[in-house]
Amino acid sequence: MSNLETAPTERVCTPGQGQPGDVEVLEPRDVPLGGLRGMNVRRTLPQRSRSLIGAWCFLDHYGPDNVAETGGMNVAAHPHIGLQTVSWLFSGTIEHRDSAGNHAMVRPGELNLMTAGSGISHSERSTADTTVLHGAQLWVALPARARGIDKRFDHYAPPVTSGPGYTAQVFLGSLLGDTSPVETHTPLVGAELTLEPGATLDITVDSRHEHGVLVDSGQVTLAPDAGSGTILNPADLGYAAAGCSALRVVAGTEGARILLIGGEPLREELVMWWNFIGGSHEEVAAARDAWQATLDAAGAGPLPADDRYGLPDNEPEPPLPAPALPTARLLPRSQLPPLPAESATIQTTSATPPTKSATQTPPAHPTGPRETEVPEISDSIRVVHEPDAKRYAIYDGELLAGFTAYRLTARDEGRAFVHTEIDEKFGGRGLAGTLVAEALADTRDAGVRIVPYCPFVVAWLKKHPEFEDAVDWPAA
Structure with missing residues (x-):
């Protein structure tokens, strides 16, 4: 399956x-x-x-x-x-x-x-x-x-x-x-x-x-x-x-x-994405590329003998394409270092859903990075749930890049997401989308209802209907 x-x-x-x-x-x-x-x-x-x-x-x-x-x-x-x-x-x-x-x-x-x-x-x-x-x-x-x-x-x-x-x-x-x-x-x-x-x-x-x-x-x-x-x-x-x-x-x-x-407990770290399991993000990314190559080759004629996957015979329908890869390389939650004490004071600007306004601040997830505005930072992107602060935070190495904040609903049955921010120094890298995707997936998997008030979260959910069964939309 x-x-x-x-x-x-x-x-x-x-x-x-x-x-x-x-x-x-x-x-x-x-x-x-x-x-x-x-x-x-x-x-x-x-x-x-x-x-x-x-x-x-x-x-x-x-x-x-x-x-x-x-x-x-x-x-x-x-x-x-x-x-x-x-x-x-x-x-x-x-x-x-x-x-x-x-x-x-x-x-x-x-x-x-x-x-x-x-x-x-x-x-x-x-x-x-x-x-x-x-x-x-x-x-x-x-x-x-x-x-x-x-x-x-x-x-x-x-x-x-x-x-x-x-x-x-x-x-x-x-x-x-x-x-x-x-x-x-x-x-x-x-x-x-x-x-x-x-x-x-x-x-x-x-x-x-x-x-x-x-x-x-x-x-x-x-x-x-x-x-x-x-x-x-x-x-x-x-x-x-x-x-x-x-x-x-x-x-x-x-x-x-x-x-x-x-x-026996498997004492190995594994990366699972879509239908692939590998030892690293790079291994999974290579597997996805190889599958797309299989699909391209199948469209041009018989597959070469050394094709990594091959295809079943007598299929009545075309094979499934792979989804797009995540925009960032995520690290294991089990390896997250302690939260730096000074990170909570970082200056931020609000992340907003993209619009067609010519005067807006560049959106949190454009198609490419703004190279002149991104500082010299590490390649390690990670999302951390910080329940004491009622937020999910996204870090690049030890640097706080942004957060999405929530408040608990009555009887603690839901998380009402009220505000999402990404530091302007980290703009143009899709971090807001990565942050919200991780936060909402974690909330859904914990059996907690998602209540969207933040405009960015609302816009993200409208593009991802697979989350609909976990969302309680606020009354107008």
Whole structure:
């Protein structure tokens, strides 16, 4: 499955922190695929608070969807690097084609794992006989040593095992006495578990692994090492840190179906943008350029034999172009240095939405830099949330370049963005757009409502309708 967002946020994925015995509840955000009438997915990974569970770095949960209403899944050919895609269905069928020559049907209870390595492209479409589409799409990040491996495709139908009050299918790794033969490049586990009403299941797990429990249906209580339990509702993803040797899962009165994922924490820093995972911004940018080169070559005739991605055969639609790259190279939040004490006193000028006025100050995001006005500064652009000051600030190295300020709404359910400023010395570099994009994405991913009063924020949101589900527009 492609990430179909037209303005994907570049994320730096790093291992999170957690205390053994605690359960962190990650709630999903809705992401529409294919427009207003298209199918909707519930995305629980990545999030600002947690980008990885083991090497699992992406989780979309969808359905049950009436295909007659949503149109089902129809994702044309698109690229991947640095990851493996894991397709797992509860109902329906999806047709898979990829540039390694594989043509397969993804069916319920069967693992389909595609390894991108240094580059692959594939398409996914629900079949004409599918009436209800329901499943999950997950990505596994490849470690640096495996990101250059050859593309491949694996199919595995795990046996259904059972015990008191449960059935299980283990599609990756080992769990409940069963082991999947499918190769992984870091220690992983993945399984579907179905529990009868009120059933209690104690699962022995590797204490070196962190785990996630996604609730597909019903309700469960998750308790690492049989400690105090945390209730998980449908579409919740419960996270349990490494250090626990057992997970107790107790089903509610209606029973439950869950996906359990886990693995050793991946001690590598990864950059994820659109459908690419690499070790740096530059690596991802090069992958995007290579995909655009593939599209250009395909328009001129047969692809050369050494093309990085290739294209699936017999595609009914043209492949998806890549979105534009971010305007700045973003740094990991985990590596942000302490805020300089003097930075809060910097002089600023208001950032305003661009207009056609001939007398206006140059806008915060023109098409090119104003070379004579930009001082000698570092190349490190980063956005920092400063909740004590109720603002998001953007820095170039140690220099404060600007901020967007907000106030909390009643009951702290929303952030009302009231003012955005960029220092005039940093104008003409698109920093206002970068700042607002990061601030609003962080707000949305935290499950907090966006209330736009600032004219620049209003203008930005009108150009990015994918944020509409997170916005409460002020009354006129």
